[in-house]
Each structure stands twice: as structure tokens, then as C-alpha cells.
Amino acid sequence: MDFSPRLADIKQRLFPFPLEIWDGHTHLLGLPGKTPEERLERLLECASRLGIGRVCVFMGTKWQFDPTPEELREANEEVRRAVERFPTRAFGFVYVNPNHQVASLNEIRRHVRDGPMVGVKLWVARRCCDSALDPIVALAHDCDAVVLQHTWIKTTGNLPGESTPHDLACLARRHPDAVFIAAHSGGGNWEIGLRAFCETPNVYAELSGSDPTSGFTEMAMRLLGPRRVIFGSDAPGRSFATQLGKVLGASVDDDTKRLILADNLKKLLAPILKKKGVPV
Numbered sequence: 001m002d003f004s005p006r007l008a009d010i011k012q013r014l015f016p017f018p019l020e021i022w023d024g025h026t027h028l029l030g031l032p033g034k035t036p037e038e039r040l041e042r043l044l045e046c047a048s049r050l051g052i053g054r055v056c057v058f059m060g061t062k063w064q065f066d067p068t069p070e071e072l073r074e075a076n077e078e079v080r081r082a083v084e085r086f087p088t089r090a091f092g093f094v095y096v097n098p099n100h101q102v103a104s105l106n107e108i109r110r111h112v113r114d115g116p117m118v119g120v121k122l123w124v125a126r127r128c129c130d131s132a133l134d135p136i137v138a139l140a141h142d143c144d145a146v147v148l149q150h151t152w153i154k155t156t157g158n159l160p161g162e163s164t165p166h167d168l169a170c171l172a173r174r175h176p177d178a179v180f181i182a183a184h185s186g187g188g189n190w191e192i193g194l195r196a197f198c199e200t201p202n203v204y205a206e207l208s209g210s211d212p213t214s215g216f217t218e219m220a221m222r223l224l225g226p227r228r229v230i231f232g233s234d235a236p237g238r239s240f241a242t243q244l245g246k247v248l249g250a251s252v253d254d255d256t257k258r259l260i261l262a263d264n265l266k267k268l269l270a271p272i273l274k275k276k277g278v279p280v
């Protein structure tokens with residue numbers, strides 16, 4: 001049986017215009033490959049099939065909730081090796097832990113200020129409203145780097161150091177000139193999470209991670225406007241396809257899809273990418 005006409009119809013419906021896609025949230029853990037470079041190559045291969053041209057990537061091939069300085073160094077070395085192999089397609093964010101402030105600042109200096117990375121990634125070691133994050137955010141801002149903070153609201157209760165969107169709004173109000181990306185925007189409870197960012201124009205809601213529920217992208221757009229919403233997949237933990245479906249299947253116009261899928265993130269990263277000689 002020949003399925004090609006139907007596939008062509010579907011493609012036309014999902015990609016009705018030439019579309020550039022940047023993914024703001026990917027990882028190396030869970031991919032096949034003996035080295036970080038091989039893993040990233042595999043990720044980019046899969047991304048290409050869905051038209052995703054560029055990805056932000058962070059954390060190494062092993063994850064810890066509360067990494068030691070040595071574990072941070074290893075994770076960041078792995079990501080650095082990988083992104084240096086694909087400098088125009090993959091952009092590294094340095095993984096830091098506010099429980100090890102000096103080590104974290106050194107990692108930012110090594111990989112962002114003096115290296116190729118363009119952002120800072122914070123996960124679940126300490127809730128981000130804590131003042132321990134202030135020097136980390138200040139240094140990231142000095143380097144023109146964005147700060148991507150995991151945010152979730154677990155119905156069963158967050159981990160002790162896990163930030164909610166409200167924690168991030170609190171941090172963002174203390175640093176009005178810094179730029180923050182709210183990874184997951186509160187996770188499965190995005191109806192609550194997105195509302196936390198209504199009054200913080202320096203926070204961008206990133207859509208990765210939760211199931212592709214209808215209405216997520218529309219609500220983000222309605223509350224924050226089309227310029228404060230960013231596509232992210234969390235691949236390979238989530239598939240590119242389901243996460244893209246949140247945006248491609250949303251009831252928003254094509255111009256808004258363009259902003260969410262590439263232009264908003266491109267605008268945030270353009271200053272630091274230009275400084276590092278990466279064509280945008």
C-alpha cells in the first residue's frame with residue numbers, strides 16, 4: 001500500500017511554511033554511544049529528522065541531584081567535548097550547584113566566560129529563591145549567559161531542593177536585568193506554574209518535559225504573550241515528536257509558532273553566540 005500521499009498531507013499540515021526549530025532543552029543521558037561526542041551525534045541525527053536544527057544541551061552522562069564539585073567538573077567536561085564537535089548546532093549550558101558556590105563560579109568562568117558555553121543550568125540541589133544563587137546569577141549575567149532553572153510542581157510533593165515556578169519568580173525579581181528560562185514551566189501542573197511568571201518579564205516559559213497536553217502552549221501564550229514562550233523537548237527523556245506536537249498542534253497562528261520554535265530563543269542567545277563567533 002502506498003502511504004506517501006497521506007504522509008505528504010500530514011507534513012504539509014504540520015509544516016505549512018519553511019520552519020526553523022531550536023530546541024532549548026536536551027541531554028546526553030539515555031543516548032547510545034561510547035563517548036559524549038557519539039551521543040550528541042546521535043541526538044542531532046534524530047533532531048534533524050524532525051527539522052530541529054539547533055539544540056541546547058546540558059549535564060553529562062551521569063546525573064546527581066546534589067553533585068560534588070568533582071561531579072560538576074566531569075559533567076561539564078563531557079558536555080564541552082560534545083559541543084566542541086558540533087559548535088554551530090549544539091550549544092552547551094554549564095551545570096552548577098549552589099551548594100558549592102565557589103566551584104560553580106569557577107565552572108562558569110571556565111566554560112562560559114573563557115569557553116564555548118552560552119548558558120547556566122540549575123537543577124534540584126537547592127531551591128532557587130535562596131540567596132546562594134545570587135553570585136551565580138550575577139556572574140552569568142556579566143557573561144551575557146541565560147540561566148535555565150528546572151521548575152516543577154509535583155502533585156505528590158517536590159524534592160527538598162526542587163524549585164517551583166514561584167521560587168524562580170522570586171529569584172527573577174531580585175535580578176531584573178538577568179534572563180531566566182523556566183524549564184518545564186511547573187511540569188504537569190503548568191496551569192499553576194505559568195501564572196507565577198505573569199509579573200516577571202525576564203522569565204521565559206519553556207515547554208519541555210510534561211505530556212503533550214492540549215492547551216499548554218495556548219495558555220502560556222495567553223498569559224505571557226508570544227515572545228516569552230520557548231520550545232524545549234527534554235530529549236532523549238521525552239521524544240522530540242511529542243514535544244513538538246505541543247506547539248505544532250496548538251491553536252496559535254503561524255507567526256506565534258515561529259517565535260516559540262526558534263525566534264525567541266535565538267534572540268536570547270544571539271548576543272553571547274555572536275561574542276563566541278557562532279553564526280546565528
Ligand SMILES: [Zn+2]
Nearest residue numbers: 025026027234
Ligand atoms: Zn531535562
